Amino acid sequence: MRKPKVLLVPDSPNWAFDNRCNALIKHLSDSFFFEKVYWKDMPDIDYSIFDLVYYAGFYMIGSFRDKAWGTFKKEQIVTSIPGLVSWGAEQAIPFINKAIAFSVLNIKLMKEFYVKTQSECFFIPNGTDTELFKPISKPKNDVFTIGWVGNQEHKGKRLDELLNVVHNLNGVKLLVQRKDHFIPYSEMPKFYNQLDAYCCVSVSEGSNNPLSEAMACGVPIISTPVGVANEIMPSGAGFFVKQDLGDLSEKIIAMRDLVPEQRKVMGEIARQRMLASWRWAYMAGRYKDMFDYALNKQ
Numbered sequence: 574m575r576k577p578k579v580l581l582v583p584d585s586p587n588w589a590f591d592n593r594c595n596a597l598i599k600h601l602s603d604s605f606f607f608e609k610v611y612w613k614d615m616p617d618i619d620y621s622i623f624d625l626v627y628y629a630g631f632y633m634i635g636s637f638r639d640k641a642w643g644t645f646k647k648e649q650i651v652t653s654i655p656g657l658v659s660w661g662a663e664q665a666i667p668f669i670n671k672a673i674a675f676s677v678l679n680i681k682l683m684k685e686f687y688v689k690t691q692s693e694c695f696f697i698p699n700g701t702d703t704e705l706f707k708p709i710s711k712p713k714n715d716v717f718t719i720g721w722v723g724n725q726e727h728k729g730k731r732l733d734e735l736l737n738v739v740h741n742l743n744g745v746k747l748l749v750q751r752k753d754h755f756i757p758y759s760e761m762p763k764f765y766n767q768l769d770a771y772c773c774v775s776v777s778e779g780s781n782n783p784l785s786e787a788m789a790c791g792v793p794i795i796s797t798p799v800g801v802a803n804e805i806m807p808s809g810a811g812f813f814v815k816q817d818l819g820d821l822s823e824k825i826i827a828m829r830d831l832v833p834e835q836r837k838v839m840g841e842i843a844r845q846r847m848l849a850s851w852r853w854a855y856m857a858g859r860y861k862d863m864f865d866y867a868l869n870k871q
Contacts, residue, residue, distance in 0.1 A: 576604065576605055576606045577604075577605050577606070577624040577625060577864070577868055578605070578606045578607075578608070578622060578623045578624050578625070579605045579606065579607050579608075579623065579624065579625045579626070579627060579864060580607075580608055580609075580610065580620065580623040580625070580626040580627065580641065581594040581597065581598070581607055581608070581609040581610075581627050581629070582609075582610060582611070582612050582615075582626060582627065582628045582629060582633060582641075583609065583611060583612065583629045584611065584612045584613060584629065584630060584633070585611055585612075585613050586611060587755060587757070587758060588752065588755075589655070589699075589782050590629035590630060590655070591611075592758060592782070593629060593699060594607075594609055594627075594629060596700060596702065596853040596856075596857060597627075597857055597860055599853070599857075600853060600854055600857035600858075601857050601860065601861055601864075604861055605861075605864065608623070612628070612629075612630075612633045612636075612638050612639070613638060615638060615639065615640040615641065616640075617640065620640070620641040620644040620645070621644050623645075623649075624649065624868060624871070625649050625650075625651065625864060625867055625868060626641055626645050626649060626650055626651070627651050627652065627653075627864070628650070628651075628652040628653075628672075629652075629653055629655075630652070630653065630655055631652045631653065631654055631665055631668045631669050631672070631675065632660070632665075632668055633652075634650065634652060634668050634671045634672065635668070635671060646871075647671060647672065647673055648673045648867060648870045648871045649673070649867065649871065650671060650672040650673060650867075651672055651673060651674045651675065651676075651863055651864065651867050652668075652669065652672045652674075652675045652676075653675060653676045653677075653678070653697070654669070654675060654676070654677050654678065654682055654686065654779070655678060655779040655780075656678070656682070656777055656778055656779035656800070662685050662686065662689070665686075666686070666689065666690055669686070669690050669692050670690055670691045670692060672692050673692060673693065673866075673867045673870055674692055674693040674694075674695060674863050674866055674867050675690070675692050675693075675694060675695070676694075676695045676696070676697040676859075676860070676863055677694060677695070677696055677697070678697070678698050678699060678779035678780035678800065678801065679698060679778075679779060679780060679800050679801045679804065680696070680803075680804060681800075682779065683696050693863075693866060695859060695862065695863045695866075696859075697856060697859040697860060697863065698780040698801045698804070698805075698851070698856065699779075699780035699782055699785065699801075699856065700851060700852055700853030700854070700855060700856030700857065701782075701785040701786055701788075701789045701847055701851055701852060701853060702789075702852075702853055703789045703847055703848055703851075703852050703853075705758075705759065705762060706761070706762050706765065706786045706787075706789035706790050706847075707762065707789060707790060707791070707844075708766065708790055708791035708840070708844065709762060709763065709766040709790070711766050711767065713833065714746075714767070714769055716744060716745070716746045717744055717745050717746065717769050717770075717828075717829040718745075718746045718747075718748060718767060718768055718769050718770075719739070719745065719746070719747055719748070719768060719769065719770045719771065719772045719795065719825065719828075720747070720748045720749070720750070720764065720765065720767070720768040720770075720771050720772065720787070720792075721735055721747065721748075721749050721750070721771075721772055721773075721774075721783075722749075722750040722761075722764070722771075722783035722786075723750075723751070723752065723775075723783065724751070724752040725749075725751045725752065726752075729775055729776040729777055730774070730775050730776075731774045731775060731776060731818070732749065732751075732774075734774060734818055734821075735747065735772060735774045735821075736749075738818070738821050738822050738825070739825070741822070742822060742825060742826065742829075744829060745825060745826075745829055747772075748764070748767060748768065750764055761786060762786075762790055765786060765787045765790040765792050766790050766792070768787065768792050769792075769793070769828070769829075769836060770792060770793045770794065770795055770811065770825075770828045770836070771783065771784065771787035771788075771792045771793070771794050771795070771796075772794075772795045772796070772825070773794070773795070773796040773797060773799070773802065774796075774797055774814070774818055774821065775797055775799050775800070776797075776799065776816070777799055777800070778799040778800025778801070778802070779800055779801075780800055780801045781796075781799070781800045781801065781802065784796060784800075784801075784802060784805065784806075785801075785805060785847060785851055787843075788805070788806075788810065788843035788844065788846060788847050789843075789844060789847040789848075789851075790840075790844070791837075791840035791841060791843060791844040792840050792843065793810065793811045793828060793836050793839035793840050793843065794806055794810055794811030794812070794839075794843060795811055795812050795814060795821075795824050795825060795828055796811065796812075796813060796814065797813070797814055797815075797816055797818070798813050798816065799816075805846065805847075805851060806843070806846070807842055807843075807846045809838070809839060809842045810839055810840075810842045810843040810846060811828070811839055811843065812824040812827065812828060
C-alpha cells in the first residue's frame with residue numbers, strides 16, 4: 574500500500590515549527606512520505622502530488638506567501654494553533670475553518686476553540702527529544718545562573734522585564750539565547766546544562782519548547798503559569814511566579830538560596846516528568862491520529 578504523501582510547512586529553518594516538523598519526519602516516516610518546504614520561501618513545485626498538507630501555524634493558510642493555496646481541498650489541510658499572543662480567537666477561526674482538523678498545544682487553547690470551529694480539534698502539546706536534551710556533567714557555577722531562550726522582539730516574552738529584575742539582584746547571572754543569535758538546535762543541550770535554573774516570564778505561550786527542553790536536561794524551572802506549564806511542571810520541579818511578575822525577584826532568590834543538592838532533586842523530578850509522557854516518540858503518535866483523521870475524510 575502506498576504511503577500517503579504529506580507536505581510539511583514550517584515558517585523558517587531552525588526554530589520551533591521546524592523542529593516540530595523534523596520530529597514528525599523522524600517518528601512517522603514509516604507511515605507517511607514527508608516533504609518539507611518553508612512558508613517564508615515556498616518553492617514553485619507541483620503541490621498537487623501531496624495527499625495532505627500540514628501548516629505548522631494556522632495563519633499560513635491562504636496567506637500571500639502560500640503558493641500551495643488553491644491546490645488542496647479543505648479535507649486535505651491540517652494545521653496547529655501555536656498560541657494567540659498576536660491574535661484573537663475570532664481572528665483565528667476563519668483560518669482554522671479552512672482546514673479539516675487542527676491541533677492545540679495546551680488546555681487553555683482547547684477551551685478557547687473546542688466546538689467553536691468547523692474543524693476537528695486535537696489536543697497535541699509539543700514533545701521533546703529526550704535523547705538529545707539530557708543532563709550533561711558540568712562544573713559547579715561560581716555564580717547562580719538562570720537562563721532564557723526566545724525571540725527578544727516578541728514583547729510577550731518579557732525579556733526586558735527579566736533583565737531589569739536580574740540587574741537588581743546580587744549573586745545572580747542571566748544567560749540569554751536570542752533568536753537573532755541562535756545556536757544550532759543540536760548545541761542547545763549545552764546551553765541548558767550551564768544553568769542552575771531556567772526562567773520563563775512570558776505573558777502567553779502555546780507549548781513552551783525551552784521550558785520542556787530545560788526540564789529534559791534536568792534543570793529546575795521558574796515560570797509564569799502559561800501554555801503547558803501548569804500541565805508539564807510537577808510539584809517539586811520548580812517555582813511558579815505570578816503573571817504580573819510581582820514575586821519574580823522573590824522566587825529567583827529562593828531558588829538561588831537552595832543548596833545545590835535541592836536543585837539537583839528538582840531537576841531530576843523535571844527530567845522524569847519529561848521521560849514519562851512528554852517525549853516526541855509519544856506525541857508524534859497524536860499527529861498520526863490527526864493526519865489519519867484527515868486522510869479518512871477524503
